[in-house]
Amino acid sequence: AQSVTQLGSHVSVSEGALVLLRCNYSSSVPPYLFWYVQYPNQGLQLLLKYTSAATLVKGINGFEAEFKKSETSFHLTKPSAHMSDAAEYFCAVSDNTGGFKTIFGAGTRLFVKA
Amino acid sequence: DAGVIQSPRHEVTEMGQEVTLRCKPISGHNSLFWYRQTMMRGLELLIYFNNNVPIDDSGMPEDRFSAKMPNASFSTLKIQPSEPRDSAVYFCASSTRQGSSYEQYFGPGTRLTVT
Numbered sequence: 001a002q003s004v005t006q007l008g009s010h011v012s013v014s015e016g017a018l019v020l021l022r023c024n025y026s027s028s029v030p031p032y033l034f035w036y037v038q039y040p041n042q043g044l045q046l047l048l049k050y051t052s053a054a055t056l057v058k059g060i061n062g063f064e065a066e067f068k069k070s071e072t073s074f075h076l077t078k079p080s081a082h083m084s085d086a087a088e089y090f091c092a093v094s095d096n097t098g099g100f101k102t103i104f105g106a107g108t109r110l111f112v113k114a
Numbered sequence: 115d116a117g118v119i120q121s122p123r124h125e126v127t128e129m130g131q132e133v134t135l136r137c138k139p140i141s142g143h144n145s146l147f148w149y150r151q152t153m154m155r156g157l158e159l160l161i162y163f164n165n166n167v168p169i170d171d172s173g174m175p176e177d178r179f180s181a182k183m184p185n186a187s188f189s190t191l192k193i194q195p196s197e198p199r200d201s202a203v204y205f206c207a208s209s210t211r212q213g214s215s216y217e218q219y220f221g222p223g224t225r226l227t228v229t
Contacts (some may be wrong), residue, residue, distance in 0.1 A: 012196075017153070036220075040225075041222075042222055043118070043205050043207070043219065043221050043222050043223055044157075044207075044218075044220045045219075046217045046219075101159060101170065102160070102218065104156070106156045107156060
């Protein structure tokens with residue numbers, strides 16, 4: 001069965017600093033991987049997804065993530081944090097063995113300090 | 115193009131009352147999902163439909179919860195009777211088709227408070 005673990009429920013960075021949000025997955029077959037962002041009082045929206053094409057995936061708002069099979073990781077990065085990046089970020093995994101269900105991680109709340 | 119529409123946005127009710135949450139998926143999307151989000155349990159999948167047919171309801175907490183999708187443009191999640199522990203934000207999401215590589219589009223959620 002697939003699963004996803006997000007390391008760190010809270011991450012705090014200064015404005016302009018590197019953002020690194022960690023995600024590790026477990027899947028018995030090649031997975032599809034997603035990062036979603038949730039702003040306060042809103043639903044989740046897709047940042048980026050990996051579907052077995054390029055291992056480095058670029059998303060919206062300057063975010064990108066790299067699929068590393070050997071490490072079973074899909075960490076999310078952004079070179080320079082902006083105040084507007086403050087939100088909760090969810091890593092998610094799905095594969096064809098799970099009945100097409102998507103499993104979401106517990107989420108990481110990103111704080112950006114001025 | 116309108117996104118996923120949920121109503122009401124906020125619902126406050128007393129324990130024992132029936133609650134009905136509504137969802138209109140994005141036109142043309144064939145899969146619909148209901149989630150519940152709480153601080154303690156995070157985001158939980160309750161049930162999902164493909165082509166209006168319930169595929170997996172293993173996440174529905176108990177018989178007090180029921181969901182229907184009478185047509186491609188409307189779904190309901192009903193709680194009867196409601197209890198304080200049902201207080202949460204309920205999200206509806208839709209996807210273009212059933213498939214692992216397809217992202218989900220979430221509605222703004224319904225914040226339910228049961229007193």
